[in-house]
Amino acid sequence: MRAPGPDIGLGPEALDRLMPLHLACDARGHVVSVGPTLAKLSGRRRLIGAQVQEILALRRPAAPATVEALRLRAGTLALALATDPAVTFRGLAVPSAGGGLFLNLSFGIGVTEAVRRHSLTVEDFAATDLTVEMLYLVEAKSAVMDELRSLNQRLQGAREAAEERALTDQLTGLRNRRALDLQMKALIGQGMVFGLMHIDLDFFKQVNDTHGHAAGDHVLREVARVLREETRASDLAARVGGDEFVLVFPGLADAARLVRIARRIIARLSRPIDYEGRACRISASIGVTLSAYYDRPEAERMLFDADAALYASKRAGRAQVQLFTRSDGDTDGALAGRDIA
Amino acid sequence: MHGLFNRAIQCFLRDTYGPALWLAVTRRAQLGFEGFETMLTYDPSLTEAVLAAAATELNRPRDTVLEDLGTYLVSHPNVEALRRLLRFGGASFVDFLYSLEDLPDRARLALPELELPALEFADLGEGHFRLRCRGHVRGIGHVVVGLLRAMADDYGALVLLDHAGSDSGGEVVTIDLLDHSHASGRRFHLSADLG
Incomplete structure (x- = not known):
């Protein structure tokens, strides 16, 4: 919520910190602003002035992310990196002044894959983003599962040894x-x-x-x-x-x-x-x-x-x-x- | 006592001093078995018996053994998973210090029955910090000193650490940050595959 009228007055640096996965384009689909993490993911050197579909692609159904297509699809968008479709996003597009669009993205459930493929670090996420907590949980859970798995294996080994003992004559090693x-x-x-x-x-x-x-x-x-x-x-x-x-x-x-x-x-x-x-x-x-x-x-x-x-x-x-x-x-x-x- | 603590002591002794030392400790402590399981629960007296036996076998003060245990937990490759989980606490050593108060809650997310020592952090200004620890094991502050020393190395920070005894709030550890980017530290990627 905010008071009607005056501009909130956020500069590009504030946008980058708040939304490191944002993208803004003008009415003809030319990129005017890209968040630093999205820029890192795209791997392109020149982003400003490029077309949105050079950076992002629509999914479900797959289509080039032209400004017209983005406008047509209402609500939450399913997107992927144009240069690396394995990296997927959920996005929200809102109209901006002069007929342009402003998109903010977040990683979906495929975040671990994106982090792995593009060597993302804590600094690549907004401080308010829970993604890092989620990665922590994924890792903690798999450490716990590894321990449980090895415990199960040891118990299984002990069970087999006990069964073997139950069928073996201890003195001679023959069956009993x-x-x-x-x-x-x-x-x-x-x-x-x-x-x-x-x-x-x-x-x-x-x-x-x-x-x-x-x-x-x-x-x-x-x-x-x-x-x-x-x-x-x-x-x-x-x-x-x-x-x-x-x-x-x-x-x-x-x-x-x-x-x-x-x-x-x-x-x-x-x-x-x-x-x-x-x-x-x-x-x-x-x-x-x-x-x-x-x-x-x-x-x-x-x-x-x-x-x-x-x-x-x-x-x-x-x-x-x-x-x-x-x-x-x-x-x-x-x-x-x-x-x- | 959660088996995780006992298992940590076991792995520390085994990986640092060899399986023979660990066997000697189990005998001296009269465990009656050869090793702890991470996912089981044990009587707290066993932990004390193992620590006392280790101090005797190694002919080192109990506090030193505990401090070395703390360092081992962060720096040994066999327990890399723990270092990684701690590094999720923040991008800098100071961020990490601030995250310590959340540590027991974070741990419970993964293992609901795990009771980590309660940690109370205070920023005293100008690079001086104080951490109070209250746990089941006497001398837990020494483990924390060893662990923080290794984590400071990991972040490349230069710190002075001291176990300043106990007060009513628990064992007190003081941390003086001399230089937060003294060395480059070890890299930390969010993805485990990349280290």
Whole structure:
């Protein structure tokens, strides 16, 4: 609001400070005044006397910013830099004395792009302009988001590590009982055939009693190494008790091949294991079953049967492998090991 | 205590003196974990324990450690984002000083739960200024001294800074501006891509 009549009497310098993005033209579209920031953006050396459309272009719809076009479009104008259309403005044009126009501009939401492309500084904005505050907020927000993103990544990593620990036997690095149950459930669910091997170490208690628990732990880690080496990456090797292990062989339905693998494991585990110069002697008894033996395989049942075959091996004198089989004529499905050696 | 403060102390110790020193500090302070998270909140006693442990490990007065922390926050490349946010405060060092009172509000725009120390600025005339700081950490004024010294460098201003003790309004920092364009200072572009 102002008193009618007298001129407010602002000189060009005042205009430049108040509105660094202004542009004034005469009735024929010749530029008579340009704010310093708009001048910097346009990159042109001679602006006074140029046509408005050499500096600005209309958007929505795109058209040259002739003085006639500017007059025709009422209200807020959508504009861009004629020389760099990526820099966009919102503008307001008002008629000035003698049929000319006075435009004042501000950056729209594309301000970050304009600032980047033209290296604008704090001095390029009017002191009353909130644009710098907005840039500050954009930057503060992205710093906060970066921190949140990295926190999320660390939490995700910690979660994966915790899940891995929940499925791993800490002493040997093999999988644990929980991982075994999940794996068998998954294979049965997919209807995939698999072989199951239950391993129990022979004479392990004697190693513990004679050489101590540290020696026992060392032996268990050595056993784990052998089991890893004698199985494929897709197989699962789990420690399910003090000196008990279970191997799962997805896709393997060949009993003879499983028996060969078992014999190789027994042979390797029967070699003395060195612990600080002392030889620890163990061997292994193994029971084997195949999912193909069952109309509807169940994890509990298969583990029970492999265990039964294992104890048949133990009874038969240790260091051997037995294949699970139903004893003839036993309708209850009671079990006996069959020595296939 | 907002994790941002604790994390700042951690990054300062780690980036300046190495990961081994930081590990020694966590052990001496009996943290029970290896690092702070910026976006979590911690018991204030942990901050005090870390500062005390750092002073002991470094064999330096606690005040000096705090002042070096303030300098680190503005001058180390790893925390460039903070320097930039502070530079938004104004085009000159004096503008920046005047903007400090707004700093807690500005910070809350980005992180509503962040409580920065309350800063009360006074222009005593002829290039003399006084800043009162009231925060959760005893000795926060020393952090402010280190930070202002680095910011003055950043703007190319020559200043004398002094921690003048405490009064009822908080810790008092005095600022004497000797030359506001002593050196050219570091460039500041509004766009982060340009520095």
